[in-house]
Amino acid sequence: MNTPSNLKYTQSDEWFDPATGAVGITDYAQGQLSDIVFVEILVDEGEEVTVGKAIASVESVKASSEIYAPAAGKVSAVNKDLSNAPESINTDPYGAAWMIKIEGGTTSDAMDAAAYEKYCEGRTH
Amino acid sequence: MATIIEPTIFELSSPGRRGVKMPASDVPEMALPPKEFLRSELPLPELAEVDVVRHYMSLSKMNYSVDSGFYPLGSCTMKYNPKINEDTCRLPGFLFTHPLQPIETVQGNLALMFEMQEWLKEISGFAGVTLQPAAGAHGEFTGVLMMAAYHKLRGDTKRTKMLIPDAAHGTNPASVGMLGMQVVTIPSDARGNVDLRALESACDDTVAGMMLTNPNTLGMFDENIEKVVALVKDCGALMYGDGANLNALLGIVRPGDLGFDVMHFNLHKTFSVPHGGGGPGSGPVGVSQRLVDFLPSPLVGILEESEGDMAPLYGFVTPKNTIGRMKAFHGHFGGGLVRSYTYIAMHGPDGLKDISQYAVLNANYLQARLRDTYKIPFDRICMHEFVMEGKFEGSDVRALDISKRLMDFNFHPPTNYFPLIVSEALMIEPTETENKDTLDRFADALIKIAEEAKTQPDLLHNAPITTKFGRMDEVKAARELVLCCWLPENYEQMA
Amino acid sequence: MTYIPISPAERDAMLKTVGVKSLDDLFEAVPARHRFPKLDLPPALTEMEAAAHLGEMAASNENVRQDLxxxxxxxxxxxxxPSVVDHILRRGEFYTAYTPYQPEISQGTLQAIFEYQSLMASLTGMEVSNASHYDGATATAEAVNLAYAQFRGKRKKIVMSPSVHPQYRQVIRTYTQAMGLEEAGDDSARHEDGPEALISLFDENTMIVIVQYPDFFGRIYDLAQVINAAHEKGALVCVVANPTALLMLKSPGDMGADIVVGEAQPFGIPLWYGGPYLGFFTTRKSYVHKMAGRLVGETVDVRGNRSYVLTLTAREQHIKRERATSNICTNQGLLALGCSVYMSVLGxxxxxxxxxxxxxxxxxxxxxxxxxxxxxxxxxxxxxxxxxxxxxxxxxxxxxxxxxxxxxxxxxxxxxxxxxxxxxxxxxxxxxxxxxxxxxxxxxxxx
Missing domain, CATH: 3.90.1150.10 (Aspartate Aminotransferase, domain 1)
Incomplete structure (x- = not known):
């Protein structure tokens, strides 16, 4: 399981990059969902989001999941290419598969990489 | 290139080939509309009649069906579909009546519909029935619309929540979602009943109703059903019954008597309308007295009472506070109501009770035969179906593998991965139309598969082996999304 | 005991295995005061009696083949x-099968649906079709659901022509009554108007425009202008079409429609006093994820055989539950097959x-x-x-x-x-x- 140390993580498996404001889902989450075939970003550029607001919806062959904002702030960018390449969530969850950027985003109770890894180990799916 | 087992109807086309011809026109030639209104091409297949027959015959042979074998698909009630129904629903008087004919010319249809309403009321204990909904999910949507309309008319606008047990069918929350209501999930307790404490704390004046399948999707009749209904009603909410499992209750108990306010019937489950490879179904809805005025419009009623030898005049009536029309015309009359009417007429009160008693006997018999081999998480007398776990200690064999392996024994698999609250669920509903020999062979197969899971797990991972087709690449289907084929000559422009 | 294949001796052996004395003992979880109600229904008929009884009921109608x-x-x-249609529909392999959840043993149904999708897409001039809806009216209502989901609830206005079938308009109103939508255009007094009269109603809040072709009065219009005007405002256009007319007339796809729906009853389905019928639904590939209903896609099996599966199922209610576009879980499977056979055998x-x-x-x-x-x-x-x-x-x-x-x-x-x-x-x-x-x-x- 890949868990970059520069990112923050949520219990609902989103990652947040405090340096760039980028948001996506974790390697662990993409593995649980398996082959992702559809992603829809549910917010627009310029929109204000609060922590926990649904920002995207992903569908795999067998499951569907909503992605929630890990931080509050203004949406400064939306990854418009992602809907044409939803499989990049499986192959590059921390890179090409960023979903939105939250400008000046603040997180409340996000975990660091070590805490998130421990959290995932403790889960039985 | 993939191997083609049976070409598509488009691939079988050959330009200039003819099937059924229509007669020449017997009227003087009339001018066509201006060219700009006409289509320039009609890219449809061209075949001879025998080509068409051979094609669909060969497709039919790739299907498993109730007519060919045991189909214990939990929650779907895959019972035998009597052949007489196929004849009655095709009687010319039913087949060739137009839905907008004057009522005087279709009194036979209307009498059948009126009686069907009355029979379903009697079977379920409800005060009113609509025959309009086209399927179970459509009936559910109808029911939820009526519940919302009931509260709205009373000015009780803060009731925006629907309580739904964790074991519910996905259609329940989806129906609620179509109204923008909020779903509140209620857990099940250790015996497979609704958790009464959780229910009690969820019931307040913001609750519109509860949607309950009883027996539930574990096949358990809720042992506290009267308390559940009382809790819901005491907070001013309405009680919805999902009739998917009515095959366990005919002549056993009437949901209306238990205090339910609304329930949909699945005529394609309980009352032998064939499933047709996924439809058409038929989903009439019954309601208690307080919802009768909200039923969809129109219903069939008596416009003029019978006098002496004269039959009554049947026609359409509109309920006072109707939610409106759920579909065009009058419901699934021919393929749904006529078949079910025939079925109920041939059973009578005692025959209906037999159906449920034997459906429940068959399920309990299978459960008893499998109890020592498979874990049954909620193990008590079940109703018409039961759920067991398709996994074994120390084995990577899953419910899916067991299901696929059953095909090698020439059985249709049970429902798997539902309900969601049982890990690796296998949900088995034998129905009343199976004999003891079939049930024994099925149990023997499952016991043998459990043995294979220990000794040769790869056999299960690779199953099915003996069928014409093996497991499918579902990821490829979803990623490449090839959803149509075209005539060979049109491929370039469409691709 | 009409269709129950269990002898009394077998029943007793089974009860013994279960560990109860009688059939009635299986129902102790049912509240005693409501258990085993006496149903006031007519006594059972034999098959011979039922055939006669139903025959009389049917014959008391006046039908449009023999009487009127x-x-x-x-x-x-x-x-x-054509005769072939019902011969195929009477194959037990088709009509007594369930929804094809197990593709290895359901390729007949799956390929038949795939071919149905292809036939309807070709007929309407669209890119994709779903596996069908209950009827033309509910298919039209599902078009509204698609549009609502596509705009994520941000656009709330339906513009609907008064010359759309009155019952279809009623069904849309029933379906959407709790969605808080704005309706425009649906004014029965304006029935003389052609589709262009709707254009002034289009705005940035319009999610869908619904017109019928030929319209309820049988009139044919070129819809290109109204479709372009709707697209200029970013709205989707749904055309309710008659399939027989599409055999001759320019297809709605050709005129730029986003969704084409309608009643396929004219294609091989008897009048049957109004149902069951067959709602078709075709659209552009870009809307496929928001479309309700079953969908069959092509793939291969592990042995390299071309085969078909239900695909994009994560859109549907059994996975997406309250977030699904619709609660729909069936199609009109058998009638879609009938429609395909009709189209194939006439060619x-x-x-x-x-x-x-x-x-x-x-x-x-x-x-x-x-x-x-x-x-x-x-x-x-x-x-x-x-x-x-x-x-x-x-x-x-x-x-x-x-x-x-x-x-x-x-x-x-x-x-x-x-x-x-x-x-x-x-x-x-x-x-x-x-x-x-x-x-x-x-x-x-x-x-």
Whole structure:
């Protein structure tokens, strides 16, 4: 399981990059969902989001999941290419598969990489 | 290139080939509309009649069906579909009546519909029935619309929540979602009943109703059903019954008597309308007295009472506070109501009770035969179906593998991965139309598969082996999304 | 015990295995005071008795093949169904199968649905079709659901032509009553208007525009202008189409429609007093994830065989639950098969013959009827196989007179459009002989 140390993580498996404001889902989450075939970003550029607001919806062959904002702030960018390449969530969850950027985003109770890894180990799916 | 087992109807086309011809026109030639209104091409297949027959015959042979074998698909009630129904629903008087004919010319249809309403009321204990909904999910949507309309008319606008047990069918929350209501999930307790404490704390004046399948999707009749209904009603909410499992209750108990306010019937489950490879179904809805005025419009009623030898005049009536029309015309009359009417007429009160008693006997018999081999998480007398776990200690064999392996024994698999609250669920509903020999062979197969899971797990991972087709690449289907084929000559422009 | 294959001895052996004494003992979880109600239903009939009873009920109707001459359409049409269709539908392998959840042993149903999707996409000029809906009206309502989901609830206005089938408009209102939508255009008094009259109603809040083709009155319009105007405002356009008409007329896909829906009953499905019928739904590939209903896609199995599966199932209610576009979980499987067999066995040429016969006979009827004093065609626009006849007396009276002579004259439009009391909607298909049409004309001349 890949868990970059520069990112923050949520219990609902989103990652947040405090340096760039980028948001996506974790390697662990993409593995649980398996082959992702559809992603829809549910917010627009310029929109204000609060922590926990649904920002995207992903569908795999067998499951569907909503992605929630890990931080509050203004949406400064939306990854418009992602809907044409939803499989990049499986192959590059921390890179090409960023979903939105939250400008000046603040997180409340996000975990660091070590805490998130421990959290995932403790889960039985 | 993939191997083609049976070409598509488009691939079988050959330009200039003819099937059924229509007669020449017997009227003087009339001018066509201006060219700009006409289509320039009609890219449809061209075949001879025998080509068409051979094609669909060969497709039919790739299907498993109730007519060919045991189909214990939990929650779907895959019972035998009597052949007489196929004849009655095709009687010319039913087949060739137009839905907008004057009522005087279709009194036979209307009498059948009126009686069907009355029979379903009697079977379920409800005060009113609509025959309009086209399927179970459509009936559910109808029911939820009526519940919302009931509260709205009373000015009780803060009731925006629907309580739904964790074991519910996905259609329940989806129906609620179509109204923008909020779903509140209620857990099940250790015996497979609704958790009464959780229910009690969820019931307040913001609750519109509860949607309950009883027996539930574990096949358990809720042992506290009267308390559940009382809790819901005491907070001013309405009680919805999902009739998917009515095959366990005919002549056993009437949901209306238990205090339910609304329930949909699945005529394609309980009352032998064939499933047709996924439809058409038929989903009439019954309601208690307080919802009768909200039923969809129109219903069939008596416009003029019978006098002496004269039959009554049947026609359409509109309920006072109707939610409106759920579909065009009058419901699934021919393929749904006529078949079910025939079925109920041939059973009578005692025959209906037999159906449920034997459906429940068959399920309990299978459960008893499998109890020592498979874990049954909620193990008590079940109703018409039961759920067991398709996994074994120390084995990577899953419910899916067991299901696929059953095909090698020439059985249709049970429902798997539902309900969601049982890990690796296998949900088995034998129905009343199976004999003891079939049930024994099925149990023997499952016991043998459990043995294979220990000794040769790869056999299960690779199953099915003996069928014409093996497991499918579902990821490829979803990623490449090839959803149509075209005539060979049109491929370039469409691709 | 009508269909229960268990002997008393077998029953007793099974009860013993279960560990109970009697069948009644299986139901102790049911509250005792409500257990085993006595049902007041008629006693059971044998098969022979049921066949006779149902035969009598059916025979007490007057049907449009043996008893009445019919010019009634208005959303359900009397067409010839080739014999092959019902022979295929009576195959137990098709009609007693369930939804094809296990593709290895359901390829017959799956390939048949895939072919149905292909046939409907070709007919409507669209890129994809789903596996079908309950009927034309509910398919139209699902188009509204698609649009609502596509704009994520941010656009809330439906613009609907008053010449969409009145029952379809009613169903849309029922479906959407709790969604807080704004409706425009649906004004029965504006029935004379063509589709362009809707354009002034389009705005940035418009999610979907719904028009019918040919419209409820049978009129044909080129819809390109109205579709372009809707697209300029970013709205989707749904065209409710008659499949028989599409065999001859320019397809809605060609005119730029985003969604094409309709009632496929004319394609091989009996009138059956209104159902079950077959709602078709086709659209552009870009909307496929928001489309309700089952969908079959091509793939391969582990042995390299081309095969078919239900795909994009994570959109549906059993996975997405309350977030799904719709709660729908069936299609009209068997009737979609019937539609495919109908289209295949008539084939391109046979289908074109059906369309041409409908057109020719309807136009002959219209020409002859409009020669009768005080009768006339109400609309100048081109039409396909249905048209509105203006009558000197209320259409209800005309219909009663015709019925007394064994003729169903048509649909009385006054029932839905208050100022159309003297308007009769007349449908003519290949089933109407010249002799029948002449009978209608003669009767009206004598009225």
């Amino acid at each position: 001459i019919s010019f009634l359409g208005a959303g359900a049409y009397n067409h010839y169904v 391109k040429q046979g289908l074109q013959e059906v369309a041409n016969l409908c057109y020719q006979k309807a136009h002959y009827a219209a020409a002859e009827l409009s020669k009768i004093k005080s009768f006339g065609l109400c609309h100048p626009e081109p039409f396909f196989h249905e048209f509105v006849l203006c009558t000197p007396k209320p259409a209800s009276e005309v219909n009663q007179y015709l019925l007394d002579h064994g003729v169903l004259g048509g649909y009385d439009l006054g029932a839905d459009y208050p100022d159309m009391q003297n308007h009769l909607l007349v449908a003519v298909t290949e089933m109407n002989s010249k002799e029948e049409i002449d009978t209608l004309v003669e009767l009206l001349k004598e009225m």
